[in-house]
Amino acid sequence: xxxxxxxxxxxxxxxxEGSVVSKRRTNQVAIEFCxxxxxxxxxxxxxxxxxxxxxxADPEPDYEQGTFVGSPACAGCHETEHDLWRGSHHDxxxxxxxxxxxxxxxxxxxxxxYGLTSRFFRxxxxxxxxxxxxxxxxxxxxxxxxxxxxxxxxxLIELSGGRLQALSIAWDSRSTEEGGQRWFHLYPDEAIxxxxxxxxxxxxxxxxxxxxxxxxxxxxxxxxxxxxxYATTWSEIDVACESCHGPGSAHIAWAENGSPxxxxxxxxxxxxxxxxxxxxxxxxxxAELSELPMRIQRQPExxxxxxxxxxxxxxxxxxGQPLMDTHMPALLEPGLYYADGQVLAEVYVYGSFxxxxxxxxxxxxxxxxxxxxxxxxxxxxxxNVCSQCHAPTKFARTEHHFHEPNTVExxxxxxxxxxxxxIDARRDHSFRIPxxxxxxxxxxxxxxxxxxxxxxxxxxxTAIDNWYGKSPGxxxxxxxxxxxxRNQAExxxxxxxxxxxxxxxxxxVRATALGLMAQPFTTRDIERLRQGLQSGDPLxxxxxxxxxxxxxxxxxxxxxxxxxxxxxxxxxxxxxSVLAVVRDYLPSTSMAAFRSAATEYKAxxxxxxxRPESHTNLGNFxxxxxxxxxxxxxxxxxxxxxPHWVAARINLADLHRLRGDNAKSIDELEQGLALDPDDASIxxxxxxxxxxxxxxxxxxxxxxxAAEAAPDNIRYIYVYAIGLHSLGQTQKAxxxxxxxxxxxxxxxxxxxxLATINRDIGxxxxxxxYARLLxxxxxxxxxxxxxxxxxxx
Numbered sequence: 001x002x003x004x005x006x007x008x009x010x011x012x013x014x015x016x017e018g019s020v021v022s023k024r025r026t027n028q029v030a031i032e033f034c035x036x037x038x039x040x041x042x043x044x045x046x047x048x049x050x051x052x053x054x055x056x057a058d059p060e061p062d063y064e065q066g067t068f069v070g071s072p073a074c075a076g077c078h079e080t081e082h083d084l085w086r087g088s089h090h091d092x093x094x095x096x097x098x099x100x101x102x103x104x105x106x107x108x109x110x111x112x113x114y115g116l117t118s119r120f121f122r123x124x125x126x127x128x129x130x131x132x133x134x135x136x137x138x139x140x141x142x143x144x145x146x147x148x149x150x151x152x153x154x155x156l157i158e159l160s161g162g163r164l165q166a167l168s169i170a171w172d173s174r175s176t177e178e179g180g181q182r183w184f185h186l187y188p189d190e191a192i193x194x195x196x197x198x199x200x201x202x203x204x205x206x207x208x209x210x211x212x213x214x215x216x217x218x219x220x221x222x223x224x225x226x227x228x229x230y231a232t233t234w235s236e237i238d239v240a241c242e243s244c245h246g247p248g249s250a251h252i253a254w255a256e257n258g259s260p261x262x263x264x265x266x267x268x269x270x271x272x273x274x275x276x277x278x279x280x281x282x283x284x285x286x287a288e289l290s291e292l293p294m295r296i297q298r299q300p301e302x303x304x305x306x307x308x309x310x311x312x313x314x315x316x317x318x319x320g321q322p323l324m325d326t327h328m329p330a331l332l333e334p335g336l337y338y339a340d341g342q343v344l345a346e347v348y349v350y351g352s353f354x355x356x357x358x359x360x361x362x363x364x365x366x367x368x369x370x371x372x373x374x375x376x377x378x379x380x381x382x383x384n385v386c387s388q389c390h391a392p393t394k395f396a397r398t399e400h401h402f403h404e405p406n407t408v409e410x411x412x413x414x415x416x417x418x419x420x421x422x423i424d425a426r427r428d429h430s431f432r433i434p435x436x437x438x439x440x441x442x443x444x445x446x447x448x449x450x451x452x453x454x455x456x457x458x459x460x461x462t463a464i465d466n467w468y469g470k471s472p473g474x475x476x477x478x479x480x481x482x483x484x485x486r487n488q489a490e491x492x493x494x495x496x497x498x499x500x501x502x503x504x505x506x507x508x509v510r511a512t513a514l515g516l517m518a519q520p521f522t523t524r525d526i527e528r529l530r531q532g533l534q535s536g537d538p539l540x541x542x543x544x545x546x547x548x549x550x551x552x553x554x555x556x557x558x559x560x561x562x563x564x565x566x567x568x569x570x571x572x573x574x575x576x577s578v579l580a581v582v583r584d585y586l587p588s589t590s591m592a593a594f595r596s597a598a599t600e601y602k603a604x605x606x607x608x609x610x611r612p613e614s615h616t617n618l619g620n621f622x623x624x625x626x627x628x629x630x631x632x633x634x635x636x637x638x639x640x641x642x643p644h645w646v647a648a649r650i651n652l653a654d655l656h657r658l659r660g661d662n663a664k665s666i667d668e669l670e671q672g673l674a675l676d677p678d679d680a681s682i683x684x685x686x687x688x689x690x691x692x693x694x695x696x697x698x699x700x701x702x703x704x705x706a707a708e709a710a711p712d713n714i715r716y717i718y719v720y721a722i723g724l725h726s727l728g729q730t731q732k733a734x735x736x737x738x739x740x741x742x743x744x745x746x747x748x749x750x751x752x753x754l755a756t757i758n759r760d761i762g763x764x765x766x767x768x769x770y771a772r773l774l775x776x777x778x779x780x781x782x783x784x785x786x787x788x789x790x791x792x793x
Contacts, residue, residue: 066249104171162230214306268320285394308350340479436460485516
């Protein structure tokens, strides 16, 4: 009996292991990075208290795109704006290294970090650093450019192949009183050796890919995959007028010719309010727009190009189009955001702002920031920015904030800051109400104990309850649903489903919830996916598309095929990736759209061809299309780019399995294990390969190491437990499954295994307990119904 259930479960398991990147849970760290970089999408739509399901895209830019003419051509007519821009962070985003631009101490100054001493010095008018090179030796390097200005300045060094690399030792440009005027390392708690991808000579510090698009104007990366070189150019070295307004030749011609009419030759208008004005509502003390916005705010879309965590999907930026036509921003993913949507990693404002009530009320970037100087649009007092729309007579009172007068600013409570790059404090732009109760429930931080660090979250809850009678914003919050979804809690299906249905919630939140739907899907879940695919919000369309990989081919095709010719590129290429493996099921009427979207998908990967993840994604796509030779070349290219790129190695090994060469598959994985001996995903993959080869005893050793190395990975523990059971160690297997079920009660596979294994060893009552739990979560699942009936209900 043990052998029968083990064989059945293992057969089911091995039949669905195929694509590493497309299957949930496997090799999560590498896969989620891949997915985040290129295929996460997040946009949300405005309208305070209104549905977020409105179309984001404008069909076309306002005017024809022309050529770049340079900021001096703008200064003659726009002197005020030009003067505000001069000396701004945008103006100083990148400069040639000169005595005027270099802020750091290059007077034979030494800096030591983890046993490496670097020296900063000058040779005449040139600035140099003596530090470790890509081979670990010590070498002198000339500083070519400065990068940024405040609160820190980095330095760019030109290496072979047209590469500019950002030195990881930066200059703290703050005043001495603030702790500045010193050299510091951007990774102070890590020993970054020469062979580390984060070393200053490595891909993680490459300016051409990582930084260039957002620090210069009309940046043309010009990467050659053939010889692995760059010939990067720009029209202006800094972030100048046309970075935001688009190429200005037509506008210059219009100004010179004095042509009548409203068409001024601008590529797009960044005026988000038009004739609308903010008017104070005397009852609420909060300003409202005099007219509802008739289209999506363009400023967040334009600024989001650089002020977001996103991946590039085309080399040609399109001014005036939705951000998702050229970039794919990240959702509220673990590692980037806390469950309540607060910033965790360096995500650059955009994803936070999309969550805010401000955005949905029609607030745009220039309501708070001068678009040319980037300074706040007030006299320097931060709270005065808030006072533009929030009456001080209502909100700047002790009865509102319960602190001594003039001891806190609005932003201290509603926009807490986090330090990135060690000293760069950036504020969370979701403008949230402090909710210490959510900290208790989800472990997200809160503004109260951020300041009162000696106190507990429970203390903060009590204090706020005493002040207000109840916590402000005590209504249900999406944090609970996202937290349940991330942890596969017992309440996951109900909470996540309600959040998806809540049309008044931000689109970025609902799209994140779509990605947390528990499998297998219920009839209601399928309807939610259908609604997501039909949403006017491309964010929801992309997120729903991704979830279709769990459906049978005919259902997947029926739902996804209409989006192959979607108006937004990000949606089209996601549809192509979802449909590639089931393309034979497509009707003939959809084939032309599929071929076109597939071409765009490939181009999206080629736009970042210097990165291993792009070749991994391309390899998966080509494999799904049935071109195994080309897929193998793509995976191999990814490993040439980065030998430690685990996702590519596992998928290459799986390709060998598909060709029937299990020995070659294991050999490929063992090469990876030699490079990364502690990597759980490689141990797991070798274990599966050995099971396929019939060596179950050795397989169990590898599966055990994977489960031990990644104790929070449900899949690894599940597979290990099934392996134990197959070898007769059923009691140990059940203990493992019960342990992980206690932490993730909504996981279908764990509960199913507990029910069926207990049934097969005669523990019918225990089996019935888990079957009933499954039935409660999946009332329309025929397999669960039959299981429960076999146990006598």
